[in-house]
Amino acid sequence: MAADTWNLKKSASCFRCGxxxxxxxxxxxxxxxxxxxxxxxxxxxxxxxxxxP
Amino acid sequence: xHLRVFVEVENLGKAxxxxxxxxxxxxxxxxxxxxxxxxxxxxxxxxxxKSAISMIRDYATDAVLVCSVVEEEAVDGIVESVSKALEGxxxxxxxxxxxxxxxxYGDQEKAERAETWFLEKEVPCFYCGExxxxxIRIDTNKAKIWCNNCGAARYYTIKGxx
Numbered sequence: 216m217a218a219d220t221w222n223l224k225k226s227a228s229c230f231r232c233g234x235x236x237x238x239x240x241x242x243x244x245x246x247x248x249x250x251x252x253x254x255x256x257x258x259x260x261x262x263x264x265x266x267x268p
Numbered sequence: 269x270h271l272r273v274f275v276e277v278e279n280l281g282k283a284x285x286x287x288x289x290x291x292x293x294x295x296x297x298x299x300x301x302x303x304x305x306x307x308x309x310x311x312x313x314x315x316x317x318k319s320a321i322s323m324i325r326d327y328a329t330d331a332v333l334v335c336s337v338v339e340e341e342a343v344d345g346i347v348e349s350v351s352k353a354l355e356g357x358x359x360x361x362x363x364x365x366x367x368x369x370x371x372x373y374g375d376q377e378k379a380e381r382a383e384t385w386f387l388e389k390e391v392p393c394f395y396c397g398e399x400x401x402x403x404i405r406i407d408t409n410k411a412k413i414w415c416n417n418c419g420a421a422r423y424y425t426i427k428g429x430x
Contacts, residue, residue, distance in 0.1 A: 223387050223404070230408070230429075240387065242404070244394075247411050247424045260411050260424035267395055268419040 219243075231256040269343050270364040273334045273350060274302075279357050280332045286353035287336065290346040295336040301328035304358075337366065395420035 223240040232254040241248045247260040271292075275283045277299075287295065301324055303311075313323050338346060347361055387404040393415040400417035414421035 219391075221389050221391070223389060225385055225387060227383070227385060240404075240406070242413065246427075247406075249406065256429065258429045259427040260406075261427040263410075263423045263425045266421045266423070 225249075229253055229256055230258070269338055269340050270362075270366050271336050271338050271343060271346060272362040272364065274360040274362075275332055275334065275354065276358055277330045277332055279354055279359065280334070282353045282357070283332075283334055283350060283359070286349045287334065287346060290349035291342060292336040292338055292346065295334055298333040298335070300331055300333060302331050303328050337369070393418060393420060394422070 221240075221242040223242065225238045225240060226235065227238055228235050229238070229251040232251065234251075234253045236251060236253040239250045239252065241250075245262040249258045249260075251257070273283055273287070280297075284295075307327070307329075311323075311327075313319050343363055347363075350359070350361065385404075385406040387406070389402050389404065390399060391402055392399050393402065396415060396418035398415075398417045400415055403414055403416055405412045409426045411424040412421055413424075
């Protein structure tokens with residue numbers, strides 16, 4: 216499993232405030248978080264499963 | 269006009285290309301098992317569910333129904349195109365008049381905001397260890413991260429929002 220947290224950015228319209236702004240995306244092994252820089256609205260995702268071919 | 273084109277599965281591609289070439293803009297497709305009146309003629313089945321189901325499995329043909337809503341003046345051109353593409357094949361076309369259409373797009377603004385995001389990051393894969401592009405797909409309710417090199421994928425689901 217990846218140990219380091221990835222910090223990514225995405226320009227998109229916020230799901231709550233609707234403004235086109237930067238969203239910070241933090242990805243680590245067990246969670247994923249998306250934060251709107253404009254209104255602070257945050258979506259949390261949790262690790263569910265892994266599929267190894 | 270509601271145009272319904274019944275074709276056998278192997279002719280779906282031909283029918284779709286003919287419909288697209290003649291200008292349909294949208295469609296929906298239904299897979300079904302069916303029997304034509306010629307094939308059905310003379311059949312009599314026992315009325316228990318098992319017999320009915322096995323009859324469908326054994327005798328009915330796999331077929332597809334392609335439906336599209338088109339302008340009335342475009343129908344003749346579309347039918348001609350489909351007939352030409354499926355010459356010698358088995359097909360049925362139904363033209364059904366439409367009295368009115370009511371479309372509700374729901375919360376369009378919200379739907380636009382809920383688009384899927386695609387991102388990439390080049391790091392060592394958690395599984396194969398190779399430094400490779402890791403693709404990230406984020407939907408409203410779920411996310412997926414997979415290695416472009418080995419295909420190993422991690423899935424995430426929404427936990428909450430604030």
